[in-house]
Amino acid sequence: MQFTLNHTDPHSSARAGTLETDHGTIQTPIFMPVGTAGTVKGVTQQTLKDDTQAQIILGNTYHLYLRPGLDILKQAGGLHKFNGWDRPLLTDSGGYQVYSLSHRRKISEEGAKFRSHIDGSQHLFTPEKVMDIQRIIGADIIMAFDECPPFPCDFDYAARSLSMTNRWLDRCIKRLEETEPLYGHRQALFPIVQGSTYKDLRIKSAEYCASKDPLGIAIGGLSVGEPNEEMYAMTEVVTGVLPTDKPRYLMGVGTPANLLECIALGVDMFDCVLPTRNARNGQIFTREGIINLRNAKWIDDFSPLDPTGTSFVDQAYTKAYLRHLVHSGEMLGKIIPTIHNLAFYLELVREARERILDGTFTDWKNQLVPKLSVRL
RNA sequence: GGGGGUGCGCCGGAGUUGGAGAGCCGGGGCAGACUGUAACUCUGUUGACUUUGUCUGAAUAGGUUCGAAUCCUAUCACCCCCA
Numbered sequence: 001m002q003f004t005l006n007h008t009d010p011h012s013s014a015r016a017g018t019l020e021t022d023h024g025t026i027q028t029p030i031f032m033p034v035g036t037a038g039t040v041k042g043v044t045q046q047t048l049k050d051d052t053q054a055q056i057i058l059g060n061t062y063h064l065y066l067r068p069g070l071d072i073l074k075q076a077g078g079l080h081k082f083n084g085w086d087r088p089l090l091t092d093s094g095g096y097q098v099y100s101l102s103h104r105r106k107i108s109e110e111g112a113k114f115r116s117h118i119d120g121s122q123h124l125f126t127p128e129k130v131m132d133i134q135r136i137i138g139a140d141i142i143m144a145f146d147e148c149p150p151f152p153c154d155f156d157y158a159a160r161s162l163s164m165t166n167r168w169l170d171r172c173i174k175r176l177e178e179t180e181p182l183y184g185h186r187q188a189l190f191p192i193v194q195g196s197t198y199k200d201l202r203i204k205s206a207e208y209c210a211s212k213d214p215l216g217i218a219i220g221g222l223s224v225g226e227p228n229e230e231m232y233a234m235t236e237v238v239t240g241v242l243p244t245d246k247p248r249y250l251m252g253v254g255t256p257a258n259l260l261e262c263i264a265l266g267v268d269m270f271d272c273v274l275p276t277r278n279a280r281n282g283q284i285f286t287r288e289g290i291i292n293l294r295n296a297k298w299i300d301d302f303s304p305l306d307p308t309g310t311s312f313v314d315q316a317y318t319k320a321y322l323r324h325l326v327h328s329g330e331m332l333g334k335i336i337p338t339i340h341n342l343a344f345y346l347e348l349v350r351e352a353r354e355r356i357l358d359g360t361f362t363d364w365k366n367q368l369v370p371k372l373s374v375r376l
Numbered sequence: 377g378g379g380g381g382u383g384c385g386c387c388g389g390a391g392u393u394g395g396a397g398a399g400c401c402g403g404g405g406c407a408g409a410c411u412g413u414a415a416c417u418c419u420g421u422u423g424a425c426u427u428u429g430u431c432u433g434a435a436u437a438g439g440u441u442c443g444a445a446u447c448c449u450a451u452c453a454c455c456c457c458c459a
Contacts, residue, residue: 032412060412222411252412271412329416
């Protein structure tokens with residue numbers, strides 16, 4: 001895997017880059033749709049490519065390990081073959097499930113013991129085990145196994161958690177050195193910066209991750225309930241320390257405004273369930289603001305779903321029709337908003353890249369951000 | 377035409393067998409939430425008003441009773457059976 005920095009914005013820390021993998025090239029900044037169970041919910045691979053212009057999608061180690069399980073994934077020849085996505089893939093390590101399934105897991109130095117959310121069975125995730133699973137899934141980018149501490153989190157806990165995450169990182173790296181990719185393409189391990197909302201911990205963590213000379217570095221443990229300002233502050237602290245020649249991946253972020261602000265702080269890669277989950281719950285993001293399609297006000301609004309949108313769904317369907325589909329519980333009432341939101345996110349980062357390249361990013365961003373969170 | 381039965385809040389259901397009803401469940405409606413997906417999920421709300429509370433309210437109108445959604449009478453609506 002190779003990252004090339006194409007341009008840096010003179011008025012901010014925003015960067016345009018190119019990330020080459022064995023499954024194709026990713027132009028950054030990029031948003032990566034989340035496909036936890038090996039599918040971006042509600043959309044086919046064809047639609048992801050053609051209509052949303054997705055360049056890379058995510059899968060999740062914990063979910064895929066539980067179902068369909070390692071035997072099937074191995075028999076299939078890895079996730080690319082299994083789900084028919086021939087572009088780059090990234091798998092999260094299950095570190096986030098350490099956070100979101102906190103009531104059904106127990107953490108120790110060895111790893112995290114989980115109770116399956118599907119059948120209650122018990123499983124031990126160690127850094128070594130997680131690397132082995134990600135070898136079998138076969139994503140192009142794989143994540144270190146980390147602890148994502150909750151917010152708020154006292155300093156002592158954050159510090160202890162961070163040092164364990166660091167030791168887990170060493171074990172991940174060691175395991176990868178001892179094993180080979182299974183399907184003939186390379187896999188890059190991204191370590192994850194933690195440290196909660198403590199500046200000095202964040203700096204130490206970023207330096208530690210950078211010292212391993214990885215192909216890319218992730219920023220984790222943010223967007224877990226802290227105020228936006230705190231998230232931006234921590235992101236800025238970390239990107240200020242990270243090497244400029246490696247891609248930075250801010251995990252789990254965020255709203256359209258979050259993306260633009262964090263691009264300005266030097267982040268190259270994002271993933272978030274917001275565009276897909278909120279789409280299924282009737283919410284779409286546009287350049288004018290946020291639309292809740294369930295609201296009564298759209299009942300007779302026969303204007304296009306998003307007049308400025310670039311996806312075919314934006315012109316082909318009206319707000320009134322979408323409101324009808326949502327209220328009727330129709331499948332398309334979830335699919336169409338999902339296509340719209342993903343296309344919107346990807347168009348947003350595409351224009352951000354163009355603006356960085358032609359030097360107009362900061363003005364453009366500052367003008368757009370206030371509009372993005374307006375409730376329509 | 378005769379006989380029987382049932383009627384409450386946007387809808388459906390439960391329940392109330394003379395003693396505390398703005399009250400249970402589901403749906404629908406209205407709104408809110410959602411950030412490395414236990415999420416086609418979750419939360420609030422859904423008679424009126426001058427809202428720490430007050431008022432109206434069990435098809436409609438009367439009656440009996442200390443007290444009526446409950447008993448009686450009439451009317452209306454719907455359902456079933458007979459002709």
